[in-house]
Amino acid sequence: MLSSKNSIMPIQLTSIVNALPDATPFIGPETLEREYQRPFVARIGANESAFGISPKANDAIQNAVNNSGCSWYADPENFELRSLLSQKHKIPLENVCVDAGIDSLLGLTIRMFAEPGTSLITSRGAYPTVNYHANGYGAIIRSVPYKNNHEDTVALTQATHAHKAKLIYLANPDNPMGTCVHPDAIQQLLNELPEDCVLMLDEAYIEFMDTMPSLPVDINDPRLVRFRTFSKAYGMAGMRIGYVMAHKDIVAGFNRIRNHFGVNRLAQIAAAASVQDTHFLAHAKEHVKQGRQRIYDLADSLSLDYLPSATNFVAVNLGNHEIANNLIKSLANSGVFMRKPMVAPQDRYLRIGVGSDDEHRHLESVLIPLMRTASEA
């Protein structure tokens, strides 16, 4: 239990919370800016969008701010947004649940399906927030290695059976590697999944996946929860809004535990405007595609390998994790916020986010001399 000199007595937390470490999934760039006492020039480490939000979303926010949009609670049913998503994905309204971002929805999913001691299967080095929430609800994390920098659907399936797991987490496209797997591999995983196990399919980056089809949307399988977000392609990470598509009984489960008045009203309104703005989405995707190419070209110019990306970031191979770690620090010292995979063997990569033109120019002006110095050392 937590205790301190100032306490009258130790704080009596639940056994699960008491056992948790004082750890956070990520350190924010603002923490580093306070440490370095200067703002970053290139903020390309959190897979945020450099291409703004839909002009329609912008107008909707402006209009809402002037019309009680800040003062009124959002519709707890998220009806208008869910209706638009229902139309977009051609699924019934009852199969869509909106909440304040994928992180929140991941937590609710784990809470809904994982009794304390339940196993959750993930890939070693996959999204840390899943592990954070799994620990937070007393689930046991069982991880399998990546295979050739891709999440390994066969190993995930095998581990599920071996550990009688109730949950598997798979991000497609994957973060932090930017790779993706074929929908047939996901379908194969589902075919072999036990009846009482749920696949958490995180599709935060799916709008950027342009070389492979995505799994068709079938919301009648009660073992599949698909996570989508307005944080990435729609540029609304700071607004906190995402959704799941799932069997209606799973959506009913979310409705039993979610924070019904937890969505920001401006986010709700902006998301509804964004769904309808296919022009903006195409614009953002094109910018990301160009940005990835610019990172590929940079890596080529430095004779570094990279992984072709299906996301808004590119994993660039530095050869070993010490070089990569040191480079992240040097970059931060030069005004570049970047993150990298945390777990071996992927931790020899940098994860370079697509940024604005200015951010890329700054990155290039910093990275090229740094790499030259490193190779001469």
Next chain:
Amino acid sequence: MLSSKNSIMPIQLTSIVNALPDATPFIGPETLEREYQRPFVARIGANESAFGISPKANDAIQNAVNNSGCSWYADPENFELRSLLSQKHKIPLENVCVDAGIDSLLGLTIRMFAEPGTSLITSRGAYPTVNYHANGYGAIIRSVPYKNNHEDTVALTQATHAHKAKLIYLANPDNPMGTCVHPDAIQQLLNELPEDCVLMLDEAYIEFMDTMPSLPVDINDPRLVRFRTFSKAYGMAGMRIGYVMAHKDIVAGFNRIRNHFGVNRLAQIAAAASVQDTHFLAHAKEHVKQGRQRIYDLADSLSLDYLPSATNFVAVNLGNHEIANNLIKSLANSGVFMRKPMVAPQDRYLRIGVGSDDEHRHLESVLIPLMRTASEA
């Protein structure tokens, strides 16, 4: 467990979530608007502010929207806002935790302290969202009656001992009755509280409490968590941002389970601007005071009793709950969104929110004839 005709098999929820009813804490006004197929003219049922947000907050939002404010995740440490709150309340930074509204913080607190089967003490008819979260984490709700329309700190204390409760919930000022208790009564409750029990002191409406002092801020007692919000006096219910003041070990507990990237960036920025705008706060409080008087005058003109209010709403006595229920429906039919206490004996009251001048005019134009018809019937 949930099941349906369309399911391949029943959904395997955890035992706690499986046992939950398909209930929500409140129905939103938008749901009723869809039902009545017209928007409300007076939205005075959710204790939202009719007086907007601070002009400084408005400027900060506008500036942020134009500068990646929607696209960048908020600082997960909420450092700037916590620093300002720390200065305002003259407490160390480590005693402040910011999150996406009081509802979320209430849920986290229950999760942190209540093992399944733990008793939580509340007042019968107090804030339903507490019960929603208590059920959601498998806690057992034990309730005591209000005493003369006030929360009864003596009965709450006694029930805590009787049920070996780990949590008590007390809202001061109270919602839905608008009454408040003297800080000495809360101090007495704390004096008699078991060492392993935590008081959740919800102070959402504290800025409106102008006839009584509030409990002095002492963050060294590990049995006290104080909840504050930007939803009410600061007019930011739709933004979803609130905070707790508590012992640093409790804040450390929140940091183990909260959604670190869960706060909306515009909300974070607007809240920081609002804290510094004491002029706006005074302006909003004055408007609320005038609005309460207008509701008192309306009640007087209809020869209805009311409770002097320490909040932005007034509980007006209709005599019995059937009359009150019918009136709520008639009001809704006439474009007035209003709620009322849900539990006897307080359910004979209407809870009339302070609105804008137009909203009050509409309310008066509707309520006065309705009451005349009722008294003639």
